[in-house]
Amino acid sequence: MAAKRSDARGKRPQRISEWLQPVHEPRSEPPLSRDRIVVTAVELLDAQGVDGLTMRRLADRLGSGVMSLYWHVDNKEDVFDLALDSVLEYRGPQQIAQDWRGEVVHMLEDWRASMLRHPWSASLLPRRALGPNILSRLELLSKTLSRAGVADADVNVAIWSLWNYVMGATITRASFDLSDDDRAAAQQRLTRLSERYPTIERSRLLLDNDWDGAFRKGLGFLLDGLSPR
Amino acid sequence: MAAKRSDARGKRPQRISEWLQPVHEPRSEPPLSRDRIVVTAVELLDAQGVDGLTMRRLADRLGSGVMSLYWHVDNKEDVFDLALDSVLEYRGPQQIAQDWRGEVVHMLEDWRASMLRHPWSASLLPRRALGPNILSRLELLSKTLSRAGVADADVNVAIWSLWNYVMGATITRASFDLSDDDRAAAQQRLTRLSERYPTIERSRLLLDNDWDGAFRKGLGFLLDGLSPR
DNA sequence: CACCGACTCGTACATAGTACGAGTCGGTAT
DNA sequence: ATACCGACTCGTACTATGTACGAGTCGGTG
Secondary structure, three states: OOOHHHOOOOOOOOOOOOOOOOOOOOOOOOOOOHHHHHHHHHHHHHHHOHHHOOHHHHHHHHOOOHHHHHHHOOOHHHHHHHHHHHHOOOOOOOOOOOOHHHHHHHHHHHHHHHHHHOHHHHHHHHHOOOOHHHHHHHHHHHHHHHHHOOOHHHHHHHHHHHHHHHHHHHHHHHHHHOOOOOHHHHHHHHHHHHOOOHHHHHHHHHHHOOHHHHHHHHHHHHHHHHOOO | OOOHHHOOOOOOOOOOOOOOOOOOOOOOOOOOOHHHHHHHHHHHHHHHOHHHOOHHHHHHHHOOOHHHHHHHOOOHHHHHHHHHHHHOOOOOOOOOOOOHHHHHHHHHHHHHHHHHHOHHHHHHHHHOOOOHHHHHHHHHHHHHHHHHOOOHHHHHHHHHHHHHHHHHHHHHHHHHHOOOOOHHHHHHHHHHHHOOOHHHHHHHHHHHOOHHHHHHHHHHHHHHHHOOO
């Protein structure tokens, strides 16, 4: 977790300074920090996508040398983890409302919205470990369901079903929407496919204009199934 | 789709052969082909994970030069696409059964099983375009639901809900299970987290031994919600 | 025999992550 | 003042990667 700070880096620097000028130009930027790195990483990811994030570009944007980053983060994977988690912070009400169902819907829609605001997050999530913010969300969801009267033996399955639904919906949406190729290419590919897969094409068209509604409606079905009868 | 074959590669080779020996050793392997490449790529992915697949390693395993691969595939992304789709082929019954609900469950469990057999596939899916095999599965699912009497307006939402559920469940399972780190590290991380997230930890433990059952049960809930009343 | 198209591959390059260790700087104990 | 330290920065250099380029082989066909 902590960067090199905790490491034993006890090499005494040798003062054979042969030049009198400082080696580094005076910094115009504020000093590096883990937070600045994460914020900038998110900007870069938003702008350029997953492949657009490189340590060099990140350092450039921060006005620092590349290797300076490694004082604050362990490696590039670490940057991904931090960026991902930072994007999933939950700012909603932390206490349980009366209307549990409305509360659940709100939580999950917020979750989905957070991820869609940063489309790279959806494709990153499956590869990375679950960060604290995700776990908080799950924890809160779990508590809400528990008190809602969902049968105790079912709570676990319920949480996971909902989580699965959100994950899947978001990922699907993101990958359908902005696959790496151009808009045009994707469009062409889809219309070519539509000949062979008529039913899919039809649903896609129907859904295309109302992903949000579809999400809410499907979630409704799922909650119907989960509700205590 | 077709590789360089279709390209205009009309450069006439110049025969200034200064050496009489053949440049390439005689091949002991069968000739390259797109299929062999895909099969080997899947082996490599199974054995080493997403990051384990490099063009060089792939060529090594195939006993060919690296650049030979590029005659048969466009680039590495192409390899990923092909490998992913090859793993998702559906071999189940292609006709609609009487028991639509059983049929749906079977289709989705098969789907999930296919992906879990190749854990890299789950993490790859969100980044890649939908291949023909996925679309076939969706098409079949869609037809089944249509004939099952799900209200016409709901079919689309139903398909997507089910798809979302499967995707999410598989991805979650795969990432929870074998995250890139060692087993030990993951275990340690989780127990450390369990102090802060007691409810999650409890569910995780409960689920841990029966992911399959949880999947089936959650799917049951969803189908309950979707069923025509 | 000239020629072609299918296919193979060595070389070379640009770009990536990051190990290493030298450097600066501000503080603190002597 | 001096010696020293720990926090932090960064240039250099190494390795690994995807892939463009173009020369080469080979079998077939006019």
